[in-house]
Amino acid sequence: MRRSCETGKGEDELLTLGEPLPCEQDCREQLGLSRTWDAATEEPEDEDEWSFATCDMTPHVAAALGTSPLKLGTQTRVRGIGVLAHTS
Template identity: 45%
Template structure:
């Protein structure tokens, strides 16, 4: 998926490969993943950044909340 492709582009091992993890690289990944949230939401439905007060909606909205990385 998008996250795996971005990890590969950044030269990081697969998220499940705990033996090959580098703490500094994983910290960089946390920030990149946080920045990708609206992009991923758009690919799966609609980005929360695209919502406006004028937008007509019906049904139930669901929002996934990602933790904010600490710097």
């Protein structure tokens, strides 16, 4: 199970579950950050950069785990029932 939460109100790490996915680690490395992170030792500037990067990461994480919602369309073949969670 993996859940990441960025509320902008601090202590988001308490709402985050599971180990970082390889695609998250790759993104951090591309930003020049450590592949793993610890909120207690993270520099505020690095945390801000990471928080900003995660805003655009959802479709990439979805694609890494299954299907990106950005790739769904009339050409998409489906079987069974698809469920997509939409949050504010």
